[in-house]
Amino acid sequence: MARRELQEINAGSMADIAFLLLIFFLVTTTMEVSSGITRMLPPLVPPDAEHPDVxxxxxxxxxxxxxxxxxxxxxxxxxxxxxxxxxxxxxxxxxxxxxxxRVLYTEKIEKLKREIIAAEQHENNNDNVKGLNEKLKMYNSVKDAFGNKIARSSGxxxxxxxxxxxxxxxxxxxxxxxxxxxxxxxxxxxxxxxxxxxxxxxxxxxxxxxxxxxxxxxxxxxxxx
Amino acid sequence: MGKFDKKSKGGSPAISTASLPDIVFMLLFFFMVSTTMKEVDTKVYTRLPDATQVKKIENKSLVSYIYIGTPKNTDEFGTTDAIQLNDQIANIGGIQQYVEQERAKRKEKEVKLMTFSLKVDEETKMGIVVDVKEELRKVQALRINYASKKKESK
Structure with missing residues (x-):
């Protein structure tokens, strides 16, 4: 039996196949960009809740x-x-x-300090005092970062x-x-x-x-x- | 003429096209990776509005979509604006159930970080959007995103 000569596979059509796939993906691709404006909705308030005075x-x-x-x-x-x-x-x-x-942070801190003293006298609400202290810390770091003239708009x-x-x-x-x-x-x-x-x-x-x-x-x- | 004779000894050899498949494959892989197959068939038209202050949504796996717009199939759903959840047109009452369903798909600690993206057609009236937002508030799904396209600010 004559040995068949090993023939090289023609790779020329490989490109065509790849092109075909490429075109398929090109057509089906929708470069979907998920972008948008992210906002937080306000939580639902109970109907009998008091409206804050502004x-x-x-x-x-x-x-x-x-x-x-x-x-x-x-x-x-x-x-x-x-x-x-x-x-x-x-x-x-x-x-x-x-x-x-616009309320200066220096004023806000003074006011908050008074509130904390008042809250500490009613000893039953420890959580409240803790919350106020957190707030005071925040205000102080704002004042440290931006200086004494920094104010926040109440708007x-x-x-x-x-x-x-x-x-x-x-x-x-x-x-x-x-x-x-x-x-x-x-x-x-x-x-x-x-x-x-x-x-x-x-x-x-x-x-x-x-x-x-x-x-x-x-x-x-x-x-x- | 000798110039066009391929087998002429002095001529430059033919450019090898062997690397062509490689190049094409590279492109192919790029598109395969960057393709996101559409997860749902939209049954409503949603031409998104333009906005300048848009941000990309970072973690897509935490986003669920709510589509609002005019139905494509007007024979079945009419021409008034409709809400689409998953791949079907739903009514306003279905939103709470949808939120629960989407939450159940995520891990417990991820639930808080979930965003509901509202893909709303530009010409939709606000009434229906407001109703949807109200429903979302009722089930404490407060983090929402108004899907919009990036427009350069003038």
Missing amino acids: KERNVFIILVNKDNQLAIEDKLRDPSEIKQLCMDFFINPYNNEDLSE VVSLQNDRGTDYGKYIEVQDQIIAALNELRNKLSNDTWGEDFDDLSLVQQKLVKEVFPFAISEAEPKKFN
């Missing part, structure tokens, strides 16, 4: 109606104005009576929408408010450490978050207009 000057009301029109503090506005108005509201550089109240942005508002509009407004807060955070971070908020260590981020919390309140939608 001064009128400390509430920044943004209304979006069913025709996607925008009213900020009762004036018709354009969405592009939200960011600047929000920042002014929180920072209140000229101590305007209509904008949010809250209240975003109210109609049931007929478009979701896209709602996100646009929400986005602008967050942009305002992020810019404030970034500014404080840059002034103190020369870095953006996202590049800070977790401890530093916590301090900045304490000064500029995401104070956005979403009321249940009403029928207005």
Whole structure:
């Protein structure tokens, strides 16, 4: 029997097969990016709970109606104005009576110390004292980090929408408010450490978050207009 | 002419295509790895809104999705906005059950970190979104994410 000569396998079609698979994956791939705005919903409050009293000057009301029109503090506005108005509201550089109240951390610490002394006299609520002490620690580290002039705004942005508002509009407004807060955070971070908020260590981020919390309140939608 | 004669001795040899499969395989593997097969068939249209302040979701295994938009199959589901959980259209009452079901899939300590991502069509009215948020609050699923596409800020 003549020995058959060992023939080399032709690898030329390998590329074709690979191309076929490649094209299949190219077509089926959806580079799905899961990105979005993460928010925490407020926990459900029992209906008989007392509403905290908030001064009128400390509430920044943004209304979006069913025709996607925008009213900020009762004036018709354009969405592009939200960011600047929000920042002014929180920072209140000229101590305007209509904008949010700013409380110095030095004052807050004094007040908290008095509260702790008062709480310690009623010895039955140890948890309360512990909580207040934690808060005092936080305030002190904020003061140490940013200096004596640091103040926190008592302002809250209240975003109210109609049931007929478009979701896209709602996100646009929400986005602008967050942009305002992020810019404030970034500014404080840059002034103190020369870095953006996202590049800070977790401890530093916590301090900045304490000064500029995401104070956005979403009321249940009403029928207005 | 001698120039086009393949077997001419002085001409440059043909470029070897032997490494072509390797290159293609490399691309192939890249796409295979980066592909995420769609987990659910969407039964509603969800054109996501744009936003500037979006962040990437880090841990995808902790995310469950809720889709809201106009149904693709208008004969069966009509044209009003609908909620899709898993791969079927559901009504608002199904959300609490869905949350429990999704929680049961995760380990106990992960439950707290779970995020519910709302993939909502731009043109959806807020009414239905608010109802969904209310349902989520009732079952203490407070960490939510409004899925949106990145847009560069002007």
